[in-house]
Amino acid sequence: MRFLAHAMPGLGGLLNDELGGTLESDGRNDVVVFDGRPTFPRTAEDVFVQIAEKRTTRGLITTTGMEHALSVFVNEVRPLRRSEGFRVVARVKNESVKRTAFRDEIAAAVQHARPKWHPADPADIEIWVAQTGRNTWRSAIRLTGRRTRRHVEREGALRPSVAAAMVRLAGASGLLLDPCCGSGTILIEARAAGWDAFGTDLDPSVAKRNGQRVARADARTLPFANDSCDAIVSNLPFGGKFGRVEKITDDFLRVAKKAVVLTADATEGIDVTLLGRTVKLAVLDRGSATLRRGR
Numbered sequence: 001m002r003f004l005a006h007a008m009p010g011l012g013g014l015l016n017d018e019l020g021g022t023l024e025s026d027g028r029n030d031v032v033v034f035d036g037r038p039t040f041p042r043t044a045e046d047v048f049v050q051i052a053e054k055r056t057t058r059g060l061i062t063t064t065g066m067e068h069a070l071s072v073f074v075n076e077v078r079p080l081r082r083s084e085g086f087r088v089v090a091r092v093k094n095e096s097v098k099r100t101a102f103r104d105e106i107a108a109a110v111q112h113a114r115p116k117w118h119p120a121d122p123a124d125i126e127i128w129v130a131q132t133g134r135n136t137w138r139s140a141i142r143l144t145g146r147r148t149r150r151h152v153e154r155e156g157a158l159r160p161s162v163a164a165a166m167v168r169l170a171g172a173s174g175l176l177l178d179p180c181c182g183s184g185t186i187l188i189e190a191r192a193a194g195w196d197a198f199g200t201d202l203d204p205s206v207a208k209r210n211g212q213r214v215a216r217a218d219a220r221t222l223p224f225a226n227d228s229c230d231a232i233v234s235n236l237p238f239g240g241k242f243g244r245v246e247k248i249t250d251d252f253l254r255v256a257k258k259a260v261v262l263t264a265d266a267t268e269g270i271d272v273t274l275l276g277r278t279v280k281l282a283v284l285d286r287g288s289a290t291l292r293r294g295r
Helices: 012-019 063-076 099-113 160-170 185-192 205-209 245-255
Strands: 002-007 022-025 030-035 046-054 085-091 125-133 136-142 175-178 196-201 214-216 231-235 258-263 270-274 277-285
Touching (some): 012 160, 063 136, 160 185, 160 277, 185 196
Antiparallel strands (some): 002 046, 046 136, 258 277, 270 277
């Protein structure tokens, strides 16, 4: 079977390294196409099972393709009901294709393949159709939608898939510190990856409510000994809240030999698009010089 995994823009290369597939894009997300068995990396936003792959918008929904994809849905998500609500999501890069008409055409084809199904929003079954290459159109069923394997995302928090990518860049395991832990998303992903993780924050109450091991501390002057951690992973505050970012990371690299930070103040790193803004995911060590000076 063929599967598709979505990643936040900029993180598709990291996800592709993990899955060993082919990297594409639908214009909004990076898309990794991979074969084999379904897998659900924490660095992925969503995972889909493919229905069809075509060079045009025609024939993207067939009875045979739907049945094969639905067999995976049944194995990975839940049994099918006789009458199901479904939702179609269409992503179009080709301006000659009208998205609304395309979506309606796909919905009609789904109902032809499954006559007792009906459009609904929201729906447990989501049919995704998109142009992922210049001459490549794909249709797929989402395996990580409502009531399924999608990670918990807390309002105002870092997206779990981005936190998981940051933790992956930190290495395999050891003692990990997030000095700006906020609600604790990085700590959750670090523990899931096998790290012994703890955090600090000026207000650790939210992370504590989320069950994380945290303490109150100022990230600008960490109260920890040199080399007391294996890695520091943190989503740094934007907008100069803590002053010059390089001073903060200098102290990070006193406490740990490696730091992975999400910041607008790096000159090198992975470009990641979050909330319409491009920031850097930077891996720092004691010999790096990737932060802008003189802010």
